[in-house]
Amino acid sequence: MGERAEEAAGRERLLESVEKPARYLGTEWNAVRKDHREVDILFALAFPDAYEVGMSHLGSKILYHLLNRRGDTAGERVYAPWVDMEARLREEGRPLFALESWRPVREFDFLGFSLQYELNYTNILNMLDLAGIPLQASERGEGDPLVIAGGPCAFNAEPLAGFFDFMVLGEGEEVLDEILDLYARWKRQGRVGGRREFLHRVVEVPGVYVPSFYEVDYHPDGTVREVRARDGAPSRVKKRVLPDLEAVSYPVRPPVPFLDVIHDRIMVEVFRGCSRGCRFCHAGMVYRPVRERSPQAVVSLAGELVRGTGYDQISLASLASADYSAVTRVVRELNERFGPCGIGVSLPSLRMDSFSVDLAREAGRVRRAGLTFAPEAGSQRLRDVINKNLTEDEIMGAVDAAVEAGWDSVKLYFMVGLPTEGDEDLEGIARLVEAVSARGGRGGKRLSLSVSVSPFVPKAHTSFQWEAQDSVQVLEEKFRFLRRRLRIPGVNLSWHDPRMSLVEAVFSRGDRRLGRVLERAWRAGCRFDSWTEFWDFRRWEEAFRSEGLEPGFYANRARPRDEVFPWDHLDAGVDRDFLWEEREKAYRGETTPDCRWDACPGCGVCPELGVAIALRGEGQM
Amino acid sequence: MTRQVLRLRLEKSGDARFISHLDFMRTLTHAFVRAGLPVALTQGFHPHPRFSLALALPLGASSEAEYADVELERTVDAMHAARELNRVLPPGIRVRKVQEIPVGAPPLQSQVGAARWLLDLELAEKGTAASEAPPVGGAPAAGEGPGPGGGEVGEVLTRMLAQPHLPLVREKQGKVRTLDARPLIRSARVREDGGPSVRVEAVLAAGNPSLRAAEFARLVAETGGWELRHLRVHLLEVYADRDGELVDPARLGEEAWRDYHRNRKLGFEE
Ligand code: SF4
Numbered sequence: 001m002g003e004r005a006e007e008a009a010g011r012e013r014l015l016e017s018v019e020k021p022a023r024y025l026g027t028e029w030n031a032v033r034k035d036h037r038e039v040d041i042l043f044a045l046a047f048p049d050a051y052e053v054g055m056s057h058l059g060s061k062i063l064y065h066l067l068n069r070r071g072d073t074a075g076e077r078v079y080a081p082w083v084d085m086e087a088r089l090r091e092e093g094r095p096l097f098a099l100e101s102w103r104p105v106r107e108f109d110f111l112g113f114s115l116q117y118e119l120n121y122t123n124i125l126n127m128l129d130l131a132g133i134p135l136q137a138s139e140r141g142e143g144d145p146l147v148i149a150g151g152p153c154a155f156n157a158e159p160l161a162g163f164f165d166f167m168v169l170g171e172g173e174e175v176l177d178e179i180l181d182l183y184a185r186w187k188r189q190g191r192v193g194g195r196r197e198f199l200h201r202v203v204e205v206p207g208v209y210v211p212s213f214y215e216v217d218y219h220p221d222g223t224v225r226e227v228r229a230r231d232g233a234p235s236r237v238k239k240r241v242l243p244d245l246e247a248v249s250y251p252v253r254p255p256v257p258f259l260d261v262i263h264d265r266i267m268v269e270v271f272r273g274c275s276r277g278c279r280f281c282h283a284g285m286v287y288r289p290v291r292e293r294s295p296q297a298v299v300s301l302a303g304e305l306v307r308g309t310g311y312d313q314i315s316l317a318s319l320a321s322a323d324y325s326a327v328t329r330v331v332r333e334l335n336e337r338f339g340p341c342g343i344g345v346s347l348p349s350l351r352m353d354s355f356s357v358d359l360a361r362e363a364g365r366v367r368r369a370g371l372t373f374a375p376e377a378g379s380q381r382l383r384d385v386i387n388k389n390l391t392e393d394e395i396m397g398a399v400d401a402a403v404e405a406g407w408d409s410v411k412l413y414f415m416v417g418l419p420t421e422g423d424e425d426l427e428g429i430a431r432l433v434e435a436v437s438a439r440g441g442r443g444g445k446r447l448s449l450s451v452s453v454s455p456f457v458p459k460a461h462t463s464f465q466w467e468a469q470d471s472v473q474v475l476e477e478k479f480r481f482l483r484r485r486l487r488i489p490g491v492n493l494s495w496h497d498p499r500m501s502l503v504e505a506v507f508s509r510g511d512r513r514l515g516r517v518l519e520r521a522w523r524a525g526c527r528f529d530s531w532t533e534f535w536d537f538r539r540w541e542e543a544f545r546s547e548g549l550e551p552g553f554y555a556n557r558a559r560p561r562d563e564v565f566p567w568d569h570l571d572a573g574v575d576r577d578f579l580w581e582e583r584e585k586a587y588r589g590e591t592t593p594d595c596r597w598d599a600c601p602g603c604g605v606c607p608e609l610g611v612a613i614a615l616r617g618e619g620q621m
Numbered sequence: 622m623t624r625q626v627l628r629l630r631l632e633k634s635g636d637a638r639f640i641s642h643l644d645f646m647r648t649l650t651h652a653f654v655r656a657g658l659p660v661a662l663t664q665g666f667h668p669h670p671r672f673s674l675a676l677a678l679p680l681g682a683s684s685e686a687e688y689a690d691v692e693l694e695r696t697v698d699a700m701h702a703a704r705e706l707n708r709v710l711p712p713g714i715r716v717r718k719v720q721e722i723p724v725g726a727p728p729l730q731s732q733v734g735a736a737r738w739l740l741d742l743e744l745a746e747k748g749t750a751a752s753e754a755p756p757v758g759g760a761p762a763a764g765e766g767p768g769p770g771g772g773e774v775g776e777v778l779t780r781m782l783a784q785p786h787l788p789l790v791r792e793k794q795g796k797v798r799t800l801d802a803r804p805l806i807r808s809a810r811v812r813e814d815g816g817p818s819v820r821v822e823a824v825l826a827a828g829n830p831s832l833r834a835a836e837f838a839r840l841v842a843e844t845g846g847w848e849l850r851h852l853r854v855h856l857l858e859v860y861a862d863r864d865g866e867l868v869d870p871a872r873l874g875e876e877a878w879r880d881y882h883r884n885r886k887l888g889f890e891e
Contacts, residue, residue, distance in 0.1 A: 016681055021639035029651070029711045256651055258644045258711075310651030310709070341654075342662045342670070367667065 011102060014092070018084045022258040023051040026077070026099030029256040030308065032064075033100045034074040040184055041073040042108040044098045044145070048123035049116075049530070051079040055255070056263035058317055059151065060114055063172055065251035070177070072184055076100040076108075077255070080123040080528070081130065089130055096130040105131045109183065111145040113164075115153035118507035119500060119530035121160060125522040128163070135519065137165045137212060142194050146183075154209070155239070155286050156460040156567035159507050159514035161211035166199060168207055169570060170239030170286075171272075173248045175207045203233050207240035209570065216512055216566070222553055224511060224564045238571045239286070243611050245272060245293050252304035256311070265313035265346070266305040268298050270330070274319035275595045275603075275613070278376075279387045279586050280418065282459040282508075283319055285579075286572045288605040290596055294616040295326035299333050312343045313367065321347045322356040323596075325617025331363050333621055339366050349374075353394040357401035371402055374413035377421075378428025384589045385420050387582070395432070399439045399447070409448040412436070416478045417456040417470035419586060426478055429453075430485035437488055446490040453482060453493065455501035458555075459508050460567045461574065463582035468558040469505045472498045499537040503529070505555035511566035514554070516547045575604035624661060625696040628729065628874055629703065630718035631687040637713025638683040646674060648711065649689060655709035658702055659694035675729040675859050675870070676736060676827055679835065684856035685717065686736075688870055690728045720874045723881035729870055734862025735807055736827035738834045741818040743851035744768040744842060769847060771814025774821065777845040778809045787844075789836060802840060805832035807867070818851070824867070827859060 015021040026033070036042060045064055047054030054060060054077070067075025076098035081089060089096065095104040105111050111133065113124055125135055133147065134140050140147070149157060150168040157167055168175055179202060186198050193200075203210045213233035217225040229235045242248060250269070257264065271292040274284045293301075302314050314334055321327060327347075334345045344366035350356040352373035360371060375395055377383045383390055402410055414429050433451055440447020455475045458467045470478070475498035486493050507514060521543035528534040544551050559565075561580060568576075578601075585592060592601050596613060606612055633645065640648060650670050653660045662668040675688035693702075703716040710716070745768040769777075781787060781803075789802040807824035814820070821841070825832040834854045842849040860867035868876075 015636075015639050020641075021680075022641065022644055025636045025639060027636045027712045029648075029655075029709070256648075258640045258648055260644070260647065307655060307657070310654035312650070312654060341659060342668060343654075 010092075010094075014085075014088055014094070017088055018082070020051075020082065020259060023079070023082065024085065024099060025258070026102065028258060029310075030253045031077075031100055031255045032068040032075065034068070036074060036101065036103070039072055039074045040187060041070075041110070041180055042103075043067050043073055043075045043110045043112060043180075044078050044105040044108040045075055046078045046105070046111055046113045046124075046127060047116075048080050048113055048120040048127060050082060050528070051257070052259060052261040054079045054114075055257045055259075055261040057114065057116065058267050058269060059172070061251045061254040061267070063112075063114075063176065065249065065254065066173060066176055067180075069249060070180065073180060074100070076103075078105055078111075078127070080120075080127055083528070083534075086126070086130065086527075095132045096127055106133050106145060108145045109187075111147045113147070113149040113151075115149050115151035115157055115160070117530060118153060118504045121507060121518055122522040122526040122529055124160070124163065125519060126527045129522075136162050138162070140165070140195070142191070146195065146198070152282060152286055153508075155282075155570050155572055156508065156510070158211075158216075158512050158566040159510040159518055161214075161512045162515045164211060165195070166202060166208055166210045168240070169209055169237055169572070170207055171242045172240070173242050175205060175240045178205050179208070200231065203231070206238060209237040211512075214569065218511075218513075224566050224568075226564065227566070227569045229569070236569050236571045238609065239573055241573070241605075241609050241611050242272075243291070244614065245269070245291050246297055250301055252301060253308040256309050263315065264311070265315050266302065266309060266311045267315050267317040268301050268305065269293065269318060270298055270316045270321055270324045270327070271318045274323070276320065276323070276389065277387050277582070277592050277594060277601075279385070279463040279582055280376075280415070280456060280459070282462055285461050285574050285603075287319070288572075288574065288603060289611055289613045291611075291614040292325060292616045295330045295333070295621045298326075298330050299337070299621055302334055303337070306338065306341075306343060312341075313346060314338065314343060315346045315348060317348065320349050320351060322351050322359055325596075325615045326621075327359060328362070329617075329621060331359060335362065335365050342366060352390055352398045354397040354401040357398050357405060361401075361405045368407075370409065370411060371407050372411040372413070373398065375432065376413065376415050377418060377425060378414065378430070378432050379425045381589055382418060382421060382425045382428065384591050385586045386418055387586070387591050389591055389594075392432075396435070396439065399436050403440050403447060407447075408440070408445055409450070410436070411450045411452065414451065414453050415456045416453055416482075417475055419456075419464060419467045426481055427485070429482060433486055433491060434488060437491055440490075448490045448492070450492045450494065451486065452496070453479065454496040455498045457501050457505045457508060460565065461572045461579075463579045463586060465509065465565065465579065466559045466561065466563075466583060469502070469555045471552070471556055472502055475501070497532070497535065499540075500529070500535060502551055502555050503537075503540055506551045507554075509565070509567075510554055513547075513549060517543045517549055520546055571608075573605040573608045575602070575608075578603045623696055624724050625693045626722040626724050626726065627691050627693065627699055627702060628720045628722045628870065629689045629691065629706070629716050630720075630870070631684075631689060632715045632717050633678065633684045633687050633713060635683075635713035637711065638681055641680045642674070642677040645678070645687070645714075646672070648714065649674075652706055652709050652714075653691065656702070656705040658691075658697065658705065661692040661694050673728045673730045675733050676856070678856060679833065679854065682834065682854040682856060686856050686858045688729050688859060690722065690730070692724070718871075720871065722874050723877050726877035726881065729859070729873065730828075732861040732873060733828040733859050734826065735824055735860045735867055737822065737824045737857040737860070738837075739812065739855040739857060740821045740823060740834055740838055741851075741853040741855075742774065742821060742838055742841060742849065743818040744774070744845065744847040745850050747846055747848050768817070768850070769819070769845060771811045771819050773845065774814075774819045774841065775811040777841060778811065778821065781840065781844050782806065782809065787840060789832075789840060791836070800830075802832055802836065805830060806837065807862075807865075809837075818853070822857070824860075826862070 273290040660670040671692035787803040805826035809823040
């Protein structure tokens with residue numbers, strides 16, 4: 001057999017030996033397979049979770065499109081190989097490959113990870129290891145790819161600082177091109193000065209964070225004393241933000257997976273950012289300000305996407321699509337245009353009010369989706385504390401509207417362990433669920449309710465970044481209370497593992513020392529930590545113990561106002577003073593209005609980054 | 622506008638053999654939308670496209686006889702439809718033939734009774750590492766040494782066909798059941814003997830009841846006292862089975878038209 005034939009046979013045998021080979025083909029419709037001899041830059045776009053999760057992620061579709069729009073770049077995808085594939089790769093000694101070319105990712109120029117969730121971090125180390133790339137950035141040689149990262153968790157990826165050559169804060173659309181232009185030039189110059197020189201050049205690009213250019217000093221108690229920038233790096237790295245969504249080309253031909261992935265539908269991003277100001281919400285802070293796409297653009301993108309992908313479901317994507325200022329008109333228009341072809345519309349993440357339910361009904365004319373609401377807290381008082389501007393009347397109005405429109409099941413999300421929470425607030429969850437359940441009794445049929453309860457996880461860059469998370473024991477007690485109280489027919493209660501939330505909390509406000517814990521946990525076998533079938537808390541406990549670090553220090557400790565945070569030099573544009581004031585207001589039970597419809601409460605993003613809210617609902621269609 | 626039913630004969634080869642049956646269905650549904658072909662929808666709360674595949678191919682098998690019956694909202698030129706689909710199908714999936722079928726004719730899915738398979742069997746003498754039979758397209762077990770050649774496999778096939786009964790153990794949802802596989806094998810012969818594997822062509826019952834290609838391969842290995850180290854399966858054709866007479870889809874389509882015209886003449890509505 002020739003070398004090519006042998007390689008092809010090896011590939012087939014590998015695909016034959018895994019449960020879902022379609023994860024690894026790289027031949028999906030719209031996958032871009034370029035001849036590597038015709039490009040200068042190979043960029044492996046990595047998502048540290050299963051294919052089905054990564055292929056559902058809108059941000060990755062956008063970056064894939066922007067990479068491949070460049071004539072000089074081949075952008076290829078790589079996901080965390082499932083455990084059966086991992087075992088085969090290790091057995092064969094075959095390095096991790098990118099899907100489109102099946103070329104080892106270690107031969108690429110860049111390996112760029114999307115950081116969406118702390119419990120994916122062990123997968124990053126596992127993928128680096130499978131790729132045969134040294135874990136530590138400091139140990140990589142000239143032949144290794146630049147390992148970089150972006151995404152919401154980059155705003156505090158300090159626990160990952162040692163593993164990345166650099167990271168990008170904020171929205172990637174523009175900065176990606178700047179980085180690649182710089183890289184192309186450096187490569188043409190014969191890679192003068194090696195990767196170190198490239199880091200010195202790229203650190204000049206706004207939004208780029210080179211962790212090795214910063215030194216961290218700690219107090220004896222383990223808190224940060226100071227983060228010092230060296231090597232000409234900026235003392236604070238400001239996030240990048242795209243002032244006008246329509247200024248950048250949108251992916252209308254994203255790869256269409258063979259497998260049934262989590263969000264297997266068209267996604268049209270109707271706006272970015274959210275200024276409702278929920279005080280626990282990380283996305284609500286780091287993606288400010290709100291920038292909408294015009295209704296005309298939304299409708300025309302939807303049409304192009306239908307032709308480009310063949311999906312029969314259009315989802316209007318954003319952090320809260322019912323807030324889109326043209327939502328009613330757009331939903332109606334999409335239904336009129338595409339409904340007759342059997343193409344439906346859906347709205348993820350609805351507010352809990354009758355307006356949203358009406359919208360969902362209108363959207364569901366072709367194919368009706370389930371209703372999911374997130375009241376988050378059970379009492380009005382606590383909803384005010386977290387600034388979830390939602391009244392009991394609105395909640396009940398939503399339920400009545402849903403029942404009237406014919407829904408017979410609803411999903412409800414709550415959080416427990418929120419700051420200031422007391423017994424009456426937990427009792428409030430129980431009472432609210434009872435009340436909602438009782439509303440459905442009409443017509444003989446009970447409303448069936450799935451109630452999901454998650455522990456509150458304090459996040460960096462939010463008003464609750466100073467707060468303590470409840471201990472696992474306290475959280476479990478609270479859950480037991482709810483379980484006792486919610487033994488109601490038709491109510492199904494589920495619970496997010498508080499130990500998972502503990503590890504998430506540790507890493508979301510962690511410092512660089514945690515890199516060692518992460519590496520140890522991965523070496524002990526942790527991977528796919530967000531998947532209950534692989535989650536193993538004992539390994540994590542063991543890793544913390546071995547490294548002499550206490551999870552409680554990071555998760556369960558309330559911080560004083562002036563503590564230096566590990567992420568203070570990473571600037572999402574929101575004022576730290578504003579966040580503290582919001583925290584104070586939370587404790588007073590005062591709410592803050594949304595700057596889209598009320599006065600600007602001064603979070604700082606707009607003046608700091610030179611951007612503005614963009615509402616475009618009035619536009620023609 | 623009048624509706625129309627097309628019967629497509631597709632090829633599923635190369636990487637496409639790694640697409641599961643359900644995923645293949647979805648892939649085709651997407652392709653219809655991309656091609657601008659208006660597939661008719663079922664009525665009801667969860668409408669889905671009026672579209673069916675004749676046979677569920679096992680994962681890992683390739684095929685030149687993937688038949689899809691699809692009902693369109695309006696009449697289109699059949700050749701044009703095939704061309705448009707081929708423009709938007711991923712690598713390895715191609716429409717090779719298209720036939721128009723009368724609206725209301727029974728779907729091929731309900732008529733299929735047999736299928737003609739090519740099986741590449743990699744067999745080894747027993748005694749090395751004992752192993753379970755791999756699934757279709759499964760990985761080879763460890764162990765070297767030359768296996769039986771085409772002559773020996775041919776003898777075993779003859780022996781199998783001469784048996785009045787061939788007990789086969791089938792496990793379904795944890796329940797073990799023994800059935801007689803002999804009546805489910807219509808024919809079997811060695812086609813080629815090349816390299817490490819022997820190529821067998823077999824016509825096996827399909828639809829209900831059916832004998833899976835992998836089960837047949839297991840029977841061959843068991844009868845010969847061999848170990849099945851690797852199996853590769855390819856579907857050549859499907860048939861309706863009329864008391865032993867195999868009728869191919871093209872003829873079924875012609876018959877459907879004949880029935881349609883006869884009913885029209887007799888004044889029946891479709
Ligand atoms: S600066 Fe004001 S207007 Fe801009 S996002 Fe913040 S609160 Fe809203």
